[in-house]
Amino acid sequence: MTAITFRHPLDFGRSGRFARSAVLLVATLALLTAPGSSHAMDRAEAVKLSRKYLTSDDEEERHHLLRQLARYNGTFEPVLRELQTVRFEPVVSGYLPEEHFTVSDLLDKHPDDLLYFTIPKSYRPDRPTGLVIFMHGGGRSTSRYAPRYSLDFPENSDHKENSQLGDLFDSTGMIAVGPSSPDKRSYYRWCLRESDEYLADVICECKSRFHIDDDRVLLLGHSMGGFGAYHHVQRQPDRFAAVIVNAGSWWLAHWPVIRGTPLFIV
Known part of the structure; x- marks a missing residue:
């Protein structure tokens, strides 16, 4: 079985840099999100797009994903938690x-x-x-x-x-x-x-x-x-x-x- 836990965003470790990047991404989205958007997305889609953004090396793709993520108007804490998930083997x-x-x-x-x-x-x-x-x-x-x-x-x-x-x-x-x-x-x-x-x-x-x-x-x-x-x-x-x-x-x-x-x- 695999386990799921959450790490502090400032912890170093296997996913430390990823976690810190996730914090910055969510902070950026909090500034860009337009409440009441007519094309709001659900949390699962926001997490999926966020993972793509954090793992992409293509600047154009990242910009496109960020524009998509700006449609998310839910709360950010659950998204951040899922992005910081660590699975132990x-x-x-x-x-x-x-x-x-x-x-x-x-x-x-x-x-x-x-x-x-x-x-x-x-x-x-x-x-x-x-x-x-x-x-x-x-x-x-x-x-x-x-x-x-x-x-x-x-x-x-x-x-x-x-x-x-x-x-x-x-x-x-x-x-x-x-x-x-x-x-x-x-x-x-x-x-x-x-x-x-x-x-x-x-x-x-x-x-x-x-x-x-x-x-x-x-x-x-x-x-x-x-x-x-x-x-x-x-x-x-x-x-x-x-x-x-x-x-x-x-x-x-x-x-x-x-x-x-x-x-x-x-």
Whole structure:
């Protein structure tokens, strides 16, 4: 099955530019539309012509379509919603290692970073699913392959001495993503200011691939990632439904800034 959801027009992602163009188109139509036109069209026709306009590279055709669309005298919000529709494709459940960013803007920013996914068997693209972001441990010398030790399933791993959490993530029914930590020049990779935007980019990438529930994005950090979890719960508490820390600590803290975001120390 396919799923339908709506994205904010300023979101980057698979359809980000299309969505922003749709907003501009609808704003233009709002100025051009003549109320009470004798040849008014219905919403379905307006959506159909709008899609043609947004995907056409022919300037003359676009001008002709815009003149046709000016006959639409209904409300614009339903048209905009349909134009911003994102349909998610079915995906195979299980472990998905060593993925690169697929959103072009994000791939340009993070060409060497890797993403490791665990997709639960219960995932369906027609309904929103929670997301767990796992920040791995390590230090300055830790490679970009570090998340593989945690996102895999125990029965599949060649590293039995490490903690494979695939079964645990699968049991939650939530999608898990383990990004490689940024900036190998520092020991404090998850605590750097640039990691704030990096996590936002990871979420954006996940939302371009999967039907993610915006209200159920959790952050889990272990060791170096635990330090990062304390950092992020104070830097951007409104981005996460809850933050979980394992084997982490902090240097400076002002806890009132977490604004009620649940913080679990395990």
